[in-house]
Amino acid sequence: MVSASEIQEHMEVRSLDGEHVGTVDHLEGSDRIKLTKNDSPDGEHHHLIPLDWVDHVDAHVHLSKNASDVRAQWTHVAN
Incomplete structure (x- = not known):
């Protein structure tokens, strides 16, 4: 599992x-x-998006789901 500390703002x-x-x-x-x-x-x-969806982190955050699945399953926040 990826460590949350690997994920930075603006990635x-x-x-x-x-x-x-x-x-x-x-x-x-x-x-x-x-x-x-x-x-x-x-x-x-x-x-x-849940941290569980993260496959790995390098210069970017790479997810283990296709874009269509991500957009269908992410949670919307009003603010």
Whole structure:
């Protein structure tokens, strides 16, 4: 499992199929990543993804799910 300390603000988040799905805003608790709303498809909401979806971290956060699955399953946050 990836350590939360490896994930930094403003890192690009990429899906398993290499698509950009967001940018890290910050960690929400110890088990979720909050994505910036400016980079959101709707431009109005933050989205949360579980740390369990992270496959590995290098210069980017790489997820173990395809972009369509990420967008279908992430959690919407109003603010």
